[in-house]
Amino acid sequence: MKFLFDDEMFSFETLRAAGHGAYGGAELGEVLVTARAIPEGDEAAWQQQWKATAERVEQLARQSLAGGHRVSAREALLRASNYYRAAEFFCREDPWNDVEAAWLFARSCETFHAAMALFDFGFEQVQIPYEGTTLPGYLYLADRTGTPRPTIIYNNGYDSTSEESYFVIAAAALARGYNVLAFDGPGQGAALRKQRLVFRPDWEAVISPVIDFALTRPEIRPDQIILFGYSLGGYLVARAAAFDSRVAALILNDGIHDFHAAMTAALPPFLKTWIDEKIDDAAVPVLRMLMAANTKLRWAVRNGVWTMGLESVAELPRAFKDYTLAGIAHRITAPALVLDADNDQFFKDEPRRAAEAMGNSATTLVALAESEGAGEHCHMGALSRLHQVTFDWLGQTLPQD
Numbered sequence: 001m002k003f004l005f006d007d008e009m010f011s012f013e014t015l016r017a018a019g020h021g022a023y024g025g026a027e028l029g030e031v032l033v034t035a036r037a038i039p040e041g042d043e044a045a046w047q048q049q050w051k052a053t054a055e056r057v058e059q060l061a062r063q064s065l066a067g068g069h070r071v072s073a074r075e076a077l078l079r080a081s082n083y084y085r086a087a088e089f090f091c092r093e094d095p096w097n098d099v100e101a102a103w104l105f106a107r108s109c110e111t112f113h114a115a116m117a118l119f120d121f122g123f124e125q126v127q128i129p130y131e132g133t134t135l136p137g138y139l140y141l142a143d144r145t146g147t148p149r150p151t152i153i154y155n156n157g158y159d160s161t162s163e164e165s166y167f168v169i170a171a172a173a174l175a176r177g178y179n180v181l182a183f184d185g186p187g188q189g190a191a192l193r194k195q196r197l198v199f200r201p202d203w204e205a206v207i208s209p210v211i212d213f214a215l216t217r218p219e220i221r222p223d224q225i226i227l228f229g230y231s232l233g234g235y236l237v238a239r240a241a242a243f244d245s246r247v248a249a250l251i252l253n254d255g256i257h258d259f260h261a262a263m264t265a266a267l268p269p270f271l272k273t274w275i276d277e278k279i280d281d282a283a284v285p286v287l288r289m290l291m292a293a294n295t296k297l298r299w300a301v302r303n304g305v306w307t308m309g310l311e312s313v314a315e316l317p318r319a320f321k322d323y324t325l326a327g328i329a330h331r332i333t334a335p336a337l338v339l340d341a342d343n344d345q346f347f348k349d350e351p352r353r354a355a356e357a358m359g360n361s362a363t364t365l366v367a368l369a370e371s372e373g374a375g376e377h378c379h380m381g382a383l384s385r386l387h388q389v390t391f392d393w394l395g396q397t398l399p400q401d
Contacts, residue, residue, distance in 0.1 A: 001015065001343065001370065001373070001375065001376050001381065003015040003018070003381070004031075004032070004035045004036075005035070005038075005040060006040055007040055007041045007295050008295070008296055008345060009295040009296040009299060010038070010040070010041065010046065010295065012345070012376065012377065012380065013086065013089055014031065014035050015376060015380045015381045016086075016380045016381075017031060017050075017082055017083065017085075017086045018031040018381065019167075019380045019381040019382070019383055020082050020164075020167035020383070022167070022383040022384050023078075023166065023167045023171035023172070023383065024075055024078045024079070024167075024171075025078050025079060025081075025082040025166075025167045026079055026082055026083075027079060030053055030057065030079065030083075033053075034049050034050055034052075034053045034083075035049075037049045041295055043090040043295075046087070046089075046090055047087050047088070047090060047091060047100070047104075050083050050084075050086045050087035051083075051084070051087040051104060053083050054080045054083035054084040054086075054087055054104075054107065054111075055080075057076050057079050057080040057083060058076070058077065058080040058107070058111055060076045061073045061074075061075075061076030061077040061080060061111070061114075061115075064076060065114075065118075070118045071118075073114075073115075073118060074114075074115045074118035074119060077111045077112070077114050077115035077118070078111075078112070078115045078166070080107075080111040081107075081108050081109075081111040081112040081115060081163055082108075082164075082167065084104050084105075084107045084108035084111065085104075085105075085108045085161060085163065085164065087104050088101050088104035088105050088108065089159070089299075090299060091104070092299060092302035092303050092306060093302065095302075095306045096306070102193065105161075105190075105193055108161070108163055109161075109163055109190070112163040112166070113125070116138075116166075121140060121141060121142065121143070121144075121174050122139070122140065122141025122142075122143065122144045122219075123138065123139070123140055123141070124138070124139045124141075125137075125138060126138065126139050126181075126183075126213070128183055128209060128210055128213040129209060129212075129213065130206070130209045130210075131205075131209075133195065133197075135183050135184060135185060135191055135206075135209075135210070136162070136183065136184050136189070136190045136191060136194075137162060137181060137182055137183030137184065137210075138162055138165065138180075138181075138182045138183075139179070139180075139181050139182075139217070139219075140166075140170045140173070140174055140179060140180040140181075140182070141179050141219055142173075142174050142177050142178060142179055146218060146219055147219070148218060148219060148220060148221040148222075149177060149178060149179050149219060149220070149221060149224075150177075150178050150179070150221050150224035150225075150226065150248075150398060150400060151178065151179040151180065151181055151214060151219075151220040151221065151224065151225055151226065152169060152173050152178055152179070152180045152181070152226045152227075152228050152251075153180075153181045153182075153183075153207070153210055153211070153214065153225060153226065153227050153228065153237075154168065154169050154170070154180055154181065154182040154183075154228050154230065155183075155185065155207070155227065155228065155229045155230060155233035155236055155237045156182075156183075156184060156185065156188040156189060156230060156231075156232075156233055157188075157229075157230045157231025157232035157233045157234075157236075157378075158231055158232040158300075158303065158304070158307070159231075159303055159307075160188065160189075160230055160231060160233075161184065161188065161189035161190075162182040162183055162184045162188075162189050162190075163189070164230075165180065165182035167383070168230055168378075168383070169228055169230075169387075170182065172383070172387035172390075172391065173391075176391050176395075177400065178226075179219060179220060181210070181213075181214055181220070183210055185197075185203070185206045185236070186198055186199055186200055186206065187199030187200075187307040187308065188307070192306075192307060196309075198307060198308050198309030199307050199308045199309075201239070201322035201323050202239070203235075203236040203237070203239045203240045204239060204240045204242070204243035204244055206236075206240070207227065207236075207237065207240035207241075207244060208240070208243070208244050211225060211244060211246050211247075215246075222246075223248060224248050224249075224398055224400075225246060225247060225248050226247075226248060226249045226250070226251065226394065226398070227240065227241060227247050227249075227250050227251065228251045228253065229250075229251065229252050229253060230253055230378060231253070231254070231346075231377070231378055232256065232259065232323075233253075234252035234253060234254050234255050234256045234338075234339075234347075234351075234354070235256035235257075235259055235323055235324075235325065235354075237250060237252065238250065238252055238255070238256075238325055238329065238332060238336075238354065238358075239325065239328060241332050241334050241336075242325075242328045242329065242331035242332045243331070245333070247334045248334060248335075248398055249334055249335050249336070249337075249394060249397055249398050250332065250334045250335070250336040250337070251336070251337045251339070251390055251394070252336065252337065252338045252339060252351070252354065253339045253378055253379070253386065253390070254338070254339045254340055254341055254344060254347055254350070254351045254377070254378060255338035255339065255340065255347075255350055255351030255352075255353075255354035255355060255365075256323075256325075256347055256350045256351075256354060257324065257325050257326070257329070257350050257353035257354040257357055258323075258324045258325070258326065258350065258353065259320050259323035259324065260317065260320035260321045260323065260324065261350075262346060262347045262348070262350050263300065263304075263317070263320050263346075264317050264320065265348075266297070267287075267290075267317070268286075271283060271286055271287065271290075272317070274286075275287075275314050275317050275318060276317075276318070278314075278318075280312065280314040283314050284312065284313060284314050287301070287313050287314065288313065291313070296345075301313050301316055304316045304319075304320075325354060325357055326357070329354065329357035329358045329359070330357065330358065330359050330360075332358050332360060332363075333360065333362075334362070335362040335363070335364075335397045335398075336355075336358060336360065336362065336363045336364070337364050337366065337389075337390065337393045337394070337397075338351050338354055338355040338358075338363060338364065338365045338366070339351065339366055339367075339368065339379070339386070339389070339390075340352065340365060340366065340367040340368070341367070341368055341370075341374065341375050341376055341377055341378070341379055342367060342368070342369050342370040342371075342374075342375035343370045343375040343376055343377075344375075344376070344377045345376075345377060346377050347377065351365060351367075352365060362397075364393060366389055366393075368382065368385060368386065368389065372385065373385070374386065
């Protein structure tokens with residue numbers, strides 16, 4: 001689904017930003033005027049224009065707040081947070097030392113926190129104990145009564161942040177009486193940027209402490225803990241559910257069986273062979289040449305080297321091999337909704353493979369169609385349709401008393 005740009009990655013990320021408008025994260029006019037000022041494939045202009053829009057919208061929010069207009073302020077703050085996130089997206093050339101990228105991320109977080117403080121539902125910033133440190137997170141409560149409720153644990157993906165959780169799942173969940181616990185795990189959001197924790201494939205070591213924390217909260221029903229995996233999170237939570245029986249239900253948006261196969265599918269066979277055989281002197285120049293010509297590949301490699309704590313671009317495809325459900329998926333016993341997208345440009349056919357590997361009669365595979373506007377990766381631009389399918393399935397699978 002081409003949206004305002006011919007460049008596949010620019011198109012997708014613009015659709016992602018605009019799609020969050022379903023829950024107040026964007027205004028179509030703001031997206032249009034921002035996009036038209038960005039030349040095709042110009043990453044520097046992308047950062048500048050989204051930053052300019054975010055700053056302008058944040059200023060509008062501050063004006064409303066100063067005048068005591070809380071609803072107007074929170075609406076603008078939500079949009080500003082999303083736009084700051086979009087501005088930071090392509091800042092991957094030297095992310096550890098990119099002062100501007102760090103500032104954009106901080107602004108996305110701060111405007112998000114300011115927006116949440118203006119809502120009536122319960123919201124807390126939490127710290128989840130994890131291996132001698134903590135993981136930052138957010139707890140959204142459907143009400144402030146303390147009544148135990150079914151709770152969705154939201155798990156980020158390859159590039160998302162816990163601030164995005166409000167648009168992706170929390171707003172829809174709160175409207176239906178669910179709590180949401182969102183967090184940044186290793187390789188994600190603040191856990192990466194502030195603590196320098198990088199991805200790990202054995203995600204049960206991450207999710208189990210998150211569930212441990214959830215069970216300390218009286219507002220969370222211990223028998224109705226649901227895992228929701230967003231993008232790469234679809235692999236991560238499935239992996240975790242294979243090792244933790246406390247999971248009552250599993251939602252993969254979308255399913256991933258073999259991350260390595262999905263992420264290296266577009267590479268020439270000879271290049272994959274060189275990388276596998278560690279002929280890096282030959283592989284690296286070719287890979288960098290391909291990256292220079294392709295925005296999606298360039299971003300994916302740079303982001304992966306950063307989030308996985310690697311030194312060389314050739315190390316990344318080899319690291320991906322550890323991210324697979326092979327030999328593990330059959331251990332998943334929780335009912336699972338595996339979502340698929342007609343036009344998934346990242347994980348084509350992976351949801352089907354994941355569902356088949358589970359081999360579980362309680363696994364439901366649902367493909368959302370391009371013809372109804374829901375065919376992009378993670379159903380960008382069709383969040384309402386995604387949530388209809390997700391929560392209708394969840395209501396039938398785990399009925400609330």
